[in-house]
Amino acid sequence: MKFDIARRTRLEALVAVLALVAGACGRHESNDLDLSAGWVPGPDAPSSDSKLHTPPPPFSEGIFPCSECHEADMPVNTKRRELSMAHTDIVLKHDEEHRWCLDCHDAADRDSLHLAGGDKVPFEESYRLCGQCHGDKYRDWRAGVHGRRGGNWDGEKSYLLCVNCHNAHSPRFAPIKPLPPPPKPERTP
Amino acid sequence: MNAPETTRRDMLCTLAGCAAAALAGGCSDFTHTEFFRGHFKELSEDELTAIREKIEAECKTKYDKDVTVSNTPAREGVQFAYALDISRCVGCRRCVYACVAENNQSRDPVVQWIRVLEMDKEKGIDFEHANPYYDAETVPRPGHFYLPVACQHCADPACVKSCPVGATWKEPDGIVVIDYDWCIGCRCCMSACPYGARRFNWKEPSLPADQVNANMHILGNRPRPKGVVEKCTWCVQRVRDGRYPACVEVCPVGARKFGNLLDPSSEIRYVLDKKRVFVLKNELATHPRFYYFYGL
Ligand code: SF4
């Protein structure tokens, strides 16, 4: 028994030395990943590229493309103001003290949105724009945890754009009518 | 002992069969398979198929509808778990009614597997003051939050331990199921369950023919008879095909999450890793697989 323990200790020491030597080339690419042990996602697992399959943006009827009205020769007024000629139905309740239309809509290319840094973003990928401020929600959403999912827990899932549920101009959910309560148990006579 | 012998059950079968056949007076659908079968886990493929086909035929007669009763077994490497974001739930009860429709629950008398509890923000989670009967023009009502409760699919389920005949058990993928043909209606499980998750069919359940969900599982949403217990099965008929439960898909605020605990890239693992999570009545050590979390 004693001999066994001693031999084990020696073996362990040897393994440790070997591991140290191996560690020297730990940065070598082929050492980084042990494919045999890890979880292999199915073919439909959400991809890690930044584009996700989402439904088309829920434009109000006849509103897109914006450039149809905002033509090239229409003067651009970048002054923050109350709109009176068009879009009067939009009530901005989204950090309205600090934001207004052209913080998100691109003045030069009306059919596009833009990030704070100026990079243009198509309406189909508006989540990138929302993600600038709501980074935590964006992360959760990408992981499938923020927002409504449909489809398969082990495969293709349906994603929604932020704006499919939240009105971009007034994102807080309006209260809704609940479905009827269950009947109270009857009293036995 | 090792010589082939007539088992006790076979003998009982034969005896009771004679007596019952005499009683039933030659009633033709009084089949041996149905009444004198063994425990669900001991059934052969053939016996299972016979039972499934019988239920399908019964549904055809009763509802004039072609239904499929599947017996999709648990998948290897899958342990199901559920997570519900109570910072998002608004108490709209969409989940309750989606569940009723998906799982062929009785419309009259009303049987609902999910119960949404309205609680006072000031009191916190307090079952004494929870109200499942709230009604309002709109929800969420100010000062309240909502806690939907259904079967927690406990890892150490009190209900299973309490059943005197083994009519309810935990499947290899973690779903706690009931064999409605084996249940004797004693309701021991209902008093054992700390979450009030089980429902008893006091009367003959009623299900309008045009509302029958034809996609059925033998341990799940197939029609139940009077006198047996039923409860949430995480939509066994859907999730074993890889789909989300109905309540997950219907929830308008996306509060409900479901997936495989063993898959590190699943939503459920993300929630467990990154959110503040709790289970109901942790102190009872039933180890629910139903996690509540704060997503905000
Ligand atoms: S559908 Fe969603 S928000 Fe509505 S009560 Fe159920 S869990 Fe809560």
Ligand code: SF4
């Ligand atoms: S919640 Fe109740 S019915 Fe469901 S597994 Fe736990 S003890 Fe059983």
